[in-house]
Amino acid sequence: MKWCHSIGEIPSGPHYAILEQRSISIPGDERSRTHPGHGYPASTEQVWDYIVFPDRTTWEIEVKKRHGSVFGNKDFVAISATPATISTTINVEIK
Secondary structure (H helix, E strand, O other): OEEEOOHHHOOOOOEEEEEEEEEEEEOOOHHHHHOOOOOOOOEEEEEEEEEEEOOHHHHHHHHHHHHOOOOOOOOEEEEEEOOOOOOOOOOOOOO
């Protein structure tokens, strides 16, 4: 399996993947702690990890492992993806 950290790392052809949701806690800065209403308060951001698998069998094994985990079910979606092909046409006219 491979974690995709940028659009360029996502395969251009059909593939199997897992979208996994997680959160990142961002602590507030000192000013917001000592002077409420100022600075940057603490926050939580929701992010997704896109994990690609080399074949269907490996993907199915991972889905079963995550679903039946003794640590509880993580928030994830198992997908079979086929990226769309986008094309641009340029027309030049002389009148």
